[in-house]
Amino acid sequence: MKNAQGVPNNKAQTGEECAPNNVFHVKDCALIAIATGRRAQNLREVRDILQTIDEGSIYYHFWGSRLQPRFDDPEYLNDFAAWAHRALRDGKAAERLGVIDPTAHSNLEELRQELIEAIETRLDEEEHVTWVKSDMQFNFLTSQIVVFDTHRIITDPSDLVQAVPAMSASSIFYHLIDARRRTLDGIDDFRSWLSGYGSPFGDRYQDLSEQIADIDPFFSSLSELRGELAAILSNYFKGVGK
Amino acid sequence: MTNQKAPGIHSYTDVVGSDVISQLQQLAEQLQGKKVVHVNSTRVGGGVAEILAKLVPLMQDLGIETSWEVITGEDEFYQCTKGFHNGLQGNVVNLPRRLLENFESTNVQNAEKLRPQLEDADIVIIHDPQPAPLIELCPKRRGKWVWRCHIDVSRPYRPIWQYLRNFVSQYDASIFSLANFAQPLPHPQYLIPPSIDPLSDKNVDLPKKEIKKVYSQFGLDPDSPMVVQVSRFDRFKDPVGVIQAFKLATKYHPSLQLVLAGGTATDDPEGAMVLEEVKAAAGDDKNIKILSLPGDAHRTINALQRASDIVIQKSVKEGFGLTVTEGLWKGKPVIGGNTGGIRLQVINHHTGFLVDSPEGAAMRIRYLLRRQERLEEIGAKAKEFVRENFLLTRHLREYLTLMLALTHGKAERIQLG
Numbered sequence: 001m002k003n004a005q006g007v008p009n010n011k012a013q014t015g016e017e018c019a020p021n022n023v024f025h026v027k028d029c030a031l032i033a034i035a036t037g038r039r040a041q042n043l044r045e046v047r048d049i050l051q052t053i054d055e056g057s058i059y060y061h062f063w064g065s066r067l068q069p070r071f072d073d074p075e076y077l078n079d080f081a082a083w084a085h086r087a088l089r090d091g092k093a094a095e096r097l098g099v100i101d102p103t104a105h106s107n108l109e110e111l112r113q114e115l116i117e118a119i120e121t122r123l124d125e126e127e128h129v130t131w132v133k134s135d136m137q138f139n140f141l142t143s144q145i146v147v148f149d150t151h152r153i154i155t156d157p158s159d160l161v162q163a164v165p166a167m168s169a170s171s172i173f174y175h176l177i178d179a180r181r182r183t184l185d186g187i188d189d190f191r192s193w194l195s196g197y198g199s200p201f202g203d204r205y206q207d208l209s210e211q212i213a214d215i216d217p218f219f220s221s222l223s224e225l226r227g228e229l230a231a232i233l234s235n236y237f238k239g240v241g242k
Numbered sequence: 243m244t245n246q247k248a249p250g251i252h253s254y255t256d257v258v259g260s261d262v263i264s265q266l267q268q269l270a271e272q273l274q275g276k277k278v279v280h281v282n283s284t285r286v287g288g289g290v291a292e293i294l295a296k297l298v299p300l301m302q303d304l305g306i307e308t309s310w311e312v313i314t315g316e317d318e319f320y321q322c323t324k325g326f327h328n329g330l331q332g333n334v335v336n337l338p339r340r341l342l343e344n345f346e347s348t349n350v351q352n353a354e355k356l357r358p359q360l361e362d363a364d365i366v367i368i369h370d371p372q373p374a375p376l377i378e379l380c381p382k383r384r385g386k387w388v389w390r391c392h393i394d395v396s397r398p399y400r401p402i403w404q405y406l407r408n409f410v411s412q413y414d415a416s417i418f419s420l421a422n423f424a425q426p427l428p429h430p431q432y433l434i435p436p437s438i439d440p441l442s443d444k445n446v447d448l449p450k451k452e453i454k455k456v457y458s459q460f461g462l463d464p465d466s467p468m469v470v471q472v473s474r475f476d477r478f479k480d481p482v483g484v485i486q487a488f489k490l491a492t493k494y495h496p497s498l499q500l501v502l503a504g505g506t507a508t509d510d511p512e513g514a515m516v517l518e519e520v521k522a523a524a525g526d527d528k529n530i531k532i533l534s535l536p537g538d539a540h541r542t543i544n545a546l547q548r549a550s551d552i553v554i555q556k557s558v559k560e561g562f563g564l565t566v567t568e569g570l571w572k573g574k575p576v577i578g579g580n581t582g583g584i585r586l587q588v589i590n591h592h593t594g595f596l597v598d599s600p601e602g603a604a605m606r607i608r609y610l611l612r613r614q615e616r617l618e619e620i621g622a623k624a625k626e627f628v629r630e631n632f633l634l635t636r637h638l639r640e641y642l643t644l645m646l647a648l649t650h651g652k653a654e655r656i657q658l659g
Contacts, residue, residue, distance in 0.1 A: 028265055030643040033433040035424035056654045069435050069631035071589045135396065135582065139421035141433065144647040148658040150268060168261040169630070223630065 024193045026152040026163065028171040029178070031067040031145045033060070039137040042129045043093060046080065046138055047119040055108040056142040059181075062102045062111070064143045066177065066222065067170055077218045078102070080115065080138070087136040093122045103180050147174065157194060157205055158237045164230045169222035176225060177217045188212065190229070208236045248299035249441050257440045258635045266635065269642040270304035272658055276364040277385075278308045278645065281356070283323065283372035285312050287537075289436070289564070290369050290392050293637070296439050300638055311356055313373045315348035326371040329402030330395045342405070346375060353379035365645050367417075374409040386648040389416040392436075394561035394582070396422045415648060419562055420583055430652070432644050435586070437637035438567050438628070443540035445571055448548060456545045460531050466497035467611050469577075470550035472543055472568070475504045475516040478559040480579065483600045485523045485530065487556065490604035492529070495611055503533040503546055547572045551617065552610055553594075556603050560584050567632045570594070570624035575617055577606045587632070593624040 036057055040046040050058075061079035076082040081098035084090050096118045105111040123129070150171070154163050167175075175189040183192050191212050194205040211232045217225060255263050280298060284291050294310050301308040315323075322341035329335035352373070353360075357380055360366050364385040368374060370392055377387050389410050395403070395418070403425065410416060410427065417432045418424050424431045438445050457464045469488065473479035481502050488500040502520060505513075517534070524530040535542060547553055553569025554577045562583030569576045570587060576594035578584040588594040595606040610617045630636075650656045 028268060030265070030269055030639055030646075032640055032643040032647055033421075035418065035421050035431040035433055037424055037426055037431070059654075069636060070586065071592060071627060071631075135422055136585075137422075139424075141421060142654070144643075144652075144654055144656060146269070146643055146646045146650075146656045146658060148268060148272065150264075166261055166264075168265040170265065171261075221630070 022155075024154040024160075024189070026150045026154065026167065026171060027147060027174055028150050028168055029067070029145055029147045029174045030170060031064050031143050033064070033068055033141050033143050036140045036142055038140040040140070041134065041137050042131045043084070043088065043090070043119050043123055044129050047116055047123070049140055050112060050116050050119070053140055054142055055112070057140050058108050058112055058115070060141050060143045063177065063181065064145065065141075067145075067173055083138045087132045087138070088130055090122070090130060092125070093119070096122060103186060157208070160190070161230070161233045161237050164226060164233055167226060169226065172222050172226045172229070176215070176229065180217075188217075208232070211236065248296055251300055251303045253441060254633075254635055258629065258633060262635050262639075266304060266639055266642065269639065269646065270301075270306055273306050273642065273645055273649075276306060276645070276649070277362065278306055278365045278367070279360060279363040280308070280310045280367045280369065281313060281360070281373045281376065282310075282369035283313050283315070293436070293634075294369070296442075296634055297638060297641065300634070301641075304642075309359070311359070313349070313352040313356075313376075315352075315372075316344070318344040319348040319372075323370075323372045326402055326406060327393060329399040330371070330391075330393045330406070332397045332399060334399055335402055337402070349373065349375040350379060352376065365648060368413070371406050374406060377409060377412045386414045387412075388432075388644070388648070389413045391416060391418050391423065394419075394423060395425060396420075398425075415644075417644070420586070422582075432640075432647075434637065434640045434644070435583070435632065436562050436564060436567075437632050437634045438564060438571060439634045440571065444544050445568060446544070448541065448545055452541065453545045453548045456542065456549050459542075460501070460533060460546075462499055462501070462531065462549070463497070464549075466499055466529075467495060467552075468499040468501060468550045469552045469554050469607060470501045470503065470546050470569075471554045471556065472503045472547065472565045473555065473557070475502075475513045475520060477516055478557055480556045480558050481516065481520045482523045483558075484554055484556050484603070485520065486600035487554075487603035487607065488530065489527075490601065491607040491611075494608050498529060498607070498611070500530045501533060501546055501550070502531070503535055503543060505535065505537055544568075544572075547574065550574060552577060552607060554603065554607075555579065555584060556597065556600075557581055557584065563587065567628055571628045571632075573621040573625040575610055575620040575624060577603050577610075587627075589627075592620065593627050594620060 038049050038053065040049055065079055076085055076094060076098045081094045084097055085094035100114055100118060102111055154160060179189040180186050191209045195209040215228050251263055251266060278301065280294055282290050282294060298308050298310045318341055322337055322345040325335045325337045353376055360376065360380045361382045366385055366387045367390050368376060369390045374389060413429060415430045415432055416427060417434050419435050421433055462468060471484050475481060484502065492498050520532055524532060547569055553574040555563055555566045557579040558581060560579060560582035566576050566578050566584050566587045570593055576588050578588040578594060578596055580596040580598050585596065588596050590596060597603045597606060647656060
């Protein structure tokens, strides 16, 4: 089975475990965008292209573009919604597309179907299809992502206090966001290590895990997320101690 | 031109943070032992040479064996490639067969010199159309060849593109600056937006004294608000529209000053004509300063941008708009034309405002000057936006990622040790 990132939904198969042997391996990643050459000038064209576009493009427009030069739009959580708002100026479409939660789907095919459904619902409501100028078309992109080991290992959760602020933004993306599509239980790598299956710490860090779970990864930039996580860790270990 | 030694990778730590530098080092580690060659057609002048002068030493500093070769030609070669440039940007250009033959034979001559090095390289990056035919002149090449297009080719003049596509389609991949520029080609088209160098004369932090100097140098009042547009005198940059916006805004801010700073236009007949139009539009308004600055006046431009309250780039057509990036990096809200790459950078109410008319620009000038706290808030956000997205280190990271992707196949996810 593949999860919504298009990788096998099984840590043992991905070779991307972050916590083998009960230590946390800090990984990092870098992404490069690729034009598919497919463009849409209205919602109907977006829907038609969505029927056949490679899964990698859906991954990119929901997740991968977080690692690309862009403004972290505080209002819309994926590129389809942001385009509907900024280019199409269709508030309803933007809201319906924006509310789609990619983590609610176990694979990208399900996510594709929800996107298509949301667009068709909107198309049914309107007599006319709104077009954008050719230089404001939706460009379907895909990407290649390179994942690498930083060779930094964390053996004790309290060491995260020092380690997290030193992580790159893309490392935060990998462990906090990408992990949700990579891990069996759909949680970030930090919680997975602290409290997930096979955790060496039992329920000792359950409170900390719950605080990390409260971080909403979609409404903040990666740097802000790093700051939020660092603050939680710092406060926790200041109060609780090792 | 100042002949500065390029800064090493660690010089950027204070600007971007040690995490970014560390990431670049880790990516570069995976490329140790690879030979990379960049080829373009000029060592100095122009944006491509400017970026290579920075990127190549940084790649070397990261331990990657990187060289930069420059092809040379006679006048007819450059006439031809200038025609390509204009044609790729959409102008109707009909090049005589003689110029095309010169273009091809010049590449043959250059290939004689460069062939051993290019055929031996692991990655060859060919910049823009000038050296594009080299690929078919290096039949024993063993590495990956990438064509890097720095030009806005969103709507090329078709006959020119059809001619160049014959060469470009032979490459393993191409790189465009924006998704809108990508063309149908039989290989992956990577997207890497441009960047600015925070340590260059144009963008480095300046002492207050140097910033203040521009007031006396150009007869500006330090106590009055100032709007600056830095651009060559070109109709696509709409300098006359900027003056119209300024005149509308001065009804509410009579002491407002406008600086239009551009390069000298002596070798550009159209530029000279536009400059005259701009002077006519400005009339005898003493609060409008039209400055023709020499090509190396980078620190002066830097100081003018820093001295301003608002940076404006009211283009009606724009590729990426690096002057927008520069303005944002100085912590200024940017009022930008709603076109091209400006849309990637100017986000309404966050980093500035996109406008579609002189009236829109005037309204946003008035808004920002009345709402000083918003002006400062947007300026601060603008600077951080550039720090995270449009600095040279991001550009370098994407080149390294591209090289790793090229050398590890076409998988969407590449897992390194």
